[in-house]
Amino acid sequence: MDVLRWSDPPEGPALLLLDQTRLPREEAVLVCRDVPAVVRAVRELAVRGAPLLGIAAGYGVALAAALGEDVEAAARALAGARPTAVNLARGAERVLRAHREGRPALAEAHAIADEEAAASARMAAHGLELVPEGGRVLTHCNTGALAAGGDGTALGVVIAAHRAGRLTMLWVDETRPLLQGARLTAYEAARHGLPHTVLPDGAAASLFAAGEVDLVVLGADRIARDGSVANKVGTYSLAVLARHHGVPFVVVAPTSTVDLATRTGGDIPIELRDPGEVTAFAGQPTAPLGSPVYNPAFDVTPGDLVTAIVTERGVIAPVNEGNLAALGDPPPISDDEGS
Numbered sequence: 001m002d003v004l005r006w007s008d009p010p011e012g013p014a015l016l017l018l019d020q021t022r023l024p025r026e027e028a029v030l031v032c033r034d035v036p037a038v039v040r041a042v043r044e045l046a047v048r049g050a051p052l053l054g055i056a057a058g059y060g061v062a063l064a065a066a067l068g069e070d071v072e073a074a075a076r077a078l079a080g081a082r083p084t085a086v087n088l089a090r091g092a093e094r095v096l097r098a099h100r101e102g103r104p105a106l107a108e109a110h111a112i113a114d115e116e117a118a119a120s121a122r123m124a125a126h127g128l129e130l131v132p133e134g135g136r137v138l139t140h141c142n143t144g145a146l147a148a149g150g151d152g153t154a155l156g157v158v159i160a161a162h163r164a165g166r167l168t169m170l171w172v173d174e175t176r177p178l179l180q181g182a183r184l185t186a187y188e189a190a191r192h193g194l195p196h197t198v199l200p201d202g203a204a205a206s207l208f209a210a211g212e213v214d215l216v217v218l219g220a221d222r223i224a225r226d227g228s229v230a231n232k233v234g235t236y237s238l239a240v241l242a243r244h245h246g247v248p249f250v251v252v253a254p255t256s257t258v259d260l261a262t263r264t265g266g267d268i269p270i271e272l273r274d275p276g277e278v279t280a281f282a283g284q285p286t287a288p289l290g291s292p293v294y295n296p297a298f299d300v301t302p303g304d305l306v307t308a309i310v311t312e313r314g315v316i317a318p319v320n321e322g323n324l325a326a327l328g329d330p331p332p333i334s335d336d337e338g339s
């Protein structure tokens with residue numbers, strides 16, 4: 001089933017999304033026929049993950065253009081639907097720019113999707129070099145096809161390691177409170193036949209202590225100029241654990257997630273989500289009514305805790321401002337360079 005697909009008339013114009021809020025229970029398609037429906041899908045996490053948000057935002061702007069609606073307002077609404085993943089605003093702005101310049105919005109949205117898929121393949125090839133033989137790899141949140149074009153960012157590396165016969169175990173953090181690890185990464189791992197085990201987030205420390213983790217691999221929602229990495233809440237604790245136990249901590253993200261205009265980790269806007277995500281589960285209360293809640297969707301890991309950042313252009317190590325600034329603006333990805 002497609003994670004995301006554009007549909008032309010007569011069925012469309014529409015953006016068809018695999019509704020990730022319903023996984024792994026059922027594979028249901030959410031049909032977005034207007035921009036408010038795409039914005040809702042983004043806010044409610046029916047579509048999520050930094051690169052995929054960029055793709056969805058691009059198609060959202062293309063939808064406004066196809067419907068003859070206010071494309072500028074559509075781009076603003078999409079860019080503002082969630083604050084942390086820089087890809088969202090970038091995708092919306094890129095397609096808006098094409099439209100302003102008289103180029104077809106839909107072709108630009110397709111180009112973003114194609115580029116992200118090509119970037120995934122290249123990141124997998126570069127990241128594979130960092131996975132040891134017999135690797136026991138721990139990951140957090142979801143970074144596969146449900147979060148990016150192609151096989152994904154960090155999960156793309158893990159899948160490549162499995163194909164190369166290098167993966168002994170993928171440890172999957174369940175990723176409280178919305179369980180992107182348990183619901184989505186385990187679902188993708190099973191489909192790819194990866195050896196995997198789901199654990200509660202709080203169990204990761206004892207796994208490190210037992211010497212069961214050789215590598216941590218995860219994605220990013222935004223990487224600031226100083227090398228700080230915003231990713232799903234819980235990432236920072238894993239980075240501290242990895243440093244304490246001498247385990248490499250690798251971030252896999254396309255250059256479309258690197259934001260040189262955001263100077264430091266402290267400048268990255270962190271989304272605070274509904275307290276109800278923490279105080280209830282499956283419709284049942286899990287905390288006393290009215291308990292105050294702190295529910296940031298992301299946290300920021302300082303660059304000095306990150307062993308390497310893998311982009312489609314190669315491996316960045318050490319992670320520092322100089323090495324990141326050398327990336328400059330992301331160039332277009334041409335077919336002949338794909339791996």
Ligand SMILES: CSC[C@@H](O)[C@@H](O)C(=O)COP(=O)(O)O
Nearest residue numbers: 048049050141143147219220232
């Ligand atoms: C390839 S995706 C990297 C990140 O976007 C991912 O790890 C993540 O934090 C997603 O958060 P989400 O809130 O599910 O959109």
